[in-house]
Amino acid sequence: MTAVLRKDSVGILLRNSSNLCKSRVPFSTSFHHLYSISTEKKPKINPAVYDFLFQQHNFSPEAAAEAASVITRLRNREKSDSLFSFLEKNDFSSSHLEKIVKYKPSFISIDLEKSVKPKIKIFQELGLSNSDIADLFAGNASVFYRSTDKRVIPALSKLRGLLGSNASVVNLLMKSGRFLIRDLDKTMVPNIEFLRSRGVPMEQIITSMHCFSRFLLHKPEHVRRSAGKAEGLGARRGSRMYIHAVRVVASMSDEVWELKLQAFRSLGFADADIFNAFSKYPQAFAVSVRKMREVADVLVSTGKYDVVSVVAYPLCLASSIEMRFRPRLQVLAALEDRMLITKWPSLPTLCKLSDVIFFERYVEPYMDEVGHLFLAKGLISC
Structure with a gap:
């Protein structure tokens, strides 16, 4: 049997796929029915707020009831309606609004002209689409409560200066809006200066901004303390792994860190192995x-692999079991059973090979012999 497979879909071919389905339970939309569905003690729900959210702005009964149990009164229905209508016209869906109100119930009475419109305009001028702006604010509702002139505009200016273009700023903010919430002069700026003083190149710092935004937004004293701890464990200033070592330490409390070290020891790592692993593979x-x-x-x-293999290449612990190890191990076991291979790849090779190269090396040459087995196991599809 011969199969022609597109290489850009090999990642899908080598993994089982599953569909996660969500179902809705039918319910009555009657406000009074909401009270009768349970005999448990229920929070007091403001009918006016519930009606406003559910009837006028398409909140789900559950979201409307939750908000109406927290919001004690609707101060000005017309202003709230103008606020929600404005956002809906700018592609904020009911789910966006539900998320914002759940996080910030007071948002229902926020000032549209002073706190909302200026920020929406800024991000439109920055180049974000309305749907992207809705996603950004739904995940970072606190931005609405930050001063446009004192916090949002200066933050955008600093980010543009670091990243070089509006497009890069947009790319960053779509990954994390935290840079608009924290005071960058008290967090990001001193942290960048500290890391550069330790020999970390700006390119690595910018990559960290995109991938690990929380790290650069820690309090500077926490980052410095974490750096000292990382250096005590073997991290070397100026090395490529230094920033990763500091970031990993900064992400954990002292108690969690001790538990982590105990876990490494329980796997067979001696203290010397731990120091060596941390300096080479802090991730x-x-x-x-x-x-x-x-x-x-x-x-x-x-x-085929033992604890010695794991100790020698501890980065394997960061690989996905379901997305990388299990499918590849099944492929290799099947090939060995049919005597199509006599030697398994080393553990580093097993981890490092891309899906495309693994397919080319261990699947494609044997499609005629064992292709049906892979199809039956769902490891690949036609």
């Missing part, structure tokens, strides 16, 4: 204790 220390043990169990159960 492995960001993995949860539970996942560390599950990965080690999966690998050792094959009989």
Whole structure:
């Protein structure tokens, strides 16, 4: 049997796929019915707020009831209606508004002219589409409560200066709006200066902004303390791994860090191994204790890899079991059973190979012999 497969879909071909389905339970939309569905004690719900959200602005009964149990009164229905209508015209869906009101119930009475319109206009001029603006604010409702002139505009100016273009700023903000909420002069700016003083290139810092925004927004004293701890564990200033080492330490409390070290020891790591692993692969220390043990169990159960292999390449602990290890291990076991391979790849190779290269090396040459097996197991599809 011969199969022609597109390489850009190999990642899908090598993994099982599943559909996550959501279902809605039928319910009455009657406000009074909301009270009769349970005999448990119910919070007091403001009928006017509930009616405004559910009847006029298409909130779900549950979201409207939750908000109406927190919002004690609707101060000015006309102003609130103007606010919601304006946002709806700018592509804010009911789910966007539900999320904002759930996080900030007081939003229902926020000043449209002073607090909302200026910010929407700024982001439209920056180049964001209305739907992107809605997504941004739904995930970062606190931005509405930050001063446009004292916080939002200066933050955008600093980000543009660092990243070089509006497009890059937009790209960053769509990943994390936290840069608009925190005071960058008290967090990001001193943290960048500190990291540069430790030999971290700006390119790495900008990558970290995109991938790990919380790190640069920590209090500077926390980042400095974490750097000292990382250096004590073997992180070297100026090395490519330095920023990762500091970030990983900064992400954990002292108690969690100790639990992590105990977990490494329980897997067979000596203290010297831990120091060596941390200096080379600090990202492995960001993995949860539970996942560390599950990965080690999966690998050792094959009989092809042992604890020594894991200790030698601890970055394997950061790889996905379902998306990387399990499908690849099934492929290799099937090939070995049919004597189509005599040697399994090393653990680093197993982890590092892209889906495309793994497919080309271990699947494509044997499609005629075992393609039906892979199809049956759902590892690939026609």
